[in-house]
Amino acid sequence: MEIKTPEQLLAMRRAGKVVAQALMATTAEVRPGITTGELDAIAAGVIASAGATPSFLNYGEEHGEGGFPGVICVSVNDEVVHGIPGDRVLREGDxxxxxxxxxxxxxxxxxxxSVFVGQPATAEAAELCRVTHDALWAGIGAAKLGGRVTDISAAIEGLVRSRDVDYGIAENLVGHGIGSQMHMEPNVPNEGKPGRGPRVVEGMALAIEPMLTxxxxVTATLDDDWTMVTRDGSWACHWEHTISVTADGLWVLTAEDGGAAMLERLGLPFGPLAD
Structure with a gap:
């Protein structure tokens, strides 16, 4: 595992702010009639204007797999993750x-x-989005110095299973360590027993990302070799943040405010190194 210095975490925070700005810009433009490719262009412009580099564009090409062709992944309805932006037109309720x-x-x-195009198509879809968001913050709140990575997993699963609906926790998709590379050890599963896996220590950075259906x-990968969809055609939702845990508390590197407002609302300690 890669343990970062405070200076390196501050660089990750700068990258996280760029991500937050790109997500705010793209989600603000989600509306009927816009294409996923147009959203990709918006994100590309934000990242370029900040002097940053997209993490996703051409990802995987060094392994001879054919790199990802977009700056962002845009996954719609039954697409869980890794949707390729292009000429798909968004419709009301998506x-x-x-x-x-x-x-x-x-x-x-x-x-x-995750956002809706206009009003949610169904109440069930709206609740799916709320529960996935709540699961993300349950996982973030479970990250504590000296704890174990699967404490996060158990908190996500516990939140999901506490609801009346039997949501699917997308199989074979997990959060991950992050830093000088986008995907690093350790994996951060979205279900499992607490008290397992590596200890959470200062300098660790984790991408926590529940994906529910x-x-x-059960998921499947489309012929484009990227887009993952639900096998049964049910709708899916994805929320994610990159976090670190300091001696003073939690620091959400990809939230515009570092996570301060949500952490206060949840009664959790906010611990930025600087902001």
Whole structure:
């Protein structure tokens, strides 16, 4: 695992702010008639104007897999993650998950938000989005110095299972360590027993990202080799933040305010190194 110095975490915070700005800009433009490719162009402009580099664009090409062709992932309705932006036109009621990464001075930030195009198509879809967001913050709140990574996993699963609906926790999709690379050890599963895995220590950075469905957890990858969809066609939702835990508390590197407002609302300690 990669343990960062305070200076390196500050660089990750700068990358995280770029990600937050790109997500705010793109989600603000989600409306009927816009294409996912147009959203990608908006994100590209924000990242470029900040002097940052997209984390996702051409990701994977060094392994001979064919790199990801977009700056953001835009996943709609039954698409769980890794949706390729293009000429798809968004329609009223669609559930759109936008995932974005940026690099500043060699350090990554990674986050995702889900929004509806206009009004949610159904009450069930609206609740799915709320529960996924709540699960993200339950996971963030479980990250404590000296604790274990799967404490986060158990908190996410516990929140999800506390609801009346039997949501699917998307299989084979997990959060991850992040820093000088976008995907690093340790994995951060979205379900499991607490007290397992590496200890949470100062200098660790984690991308926490619950991905829930209205049906089964089973997923499939489309012929584009990127887009993951629910096997049963049920709708899915994705929320994500990159965090670190300091001696003073939690620091959400990809939230515009560092997570201060939400952490206060939840009664959790806010511990930025600087902001």
């Amino acid at each position: 559930l759109v998950s936008i995932d974005c990464g940026a690099i500043v001075d060699g350090w990554h930030g990674d986050a995702a938000r 209205l049906g089964t957890p």
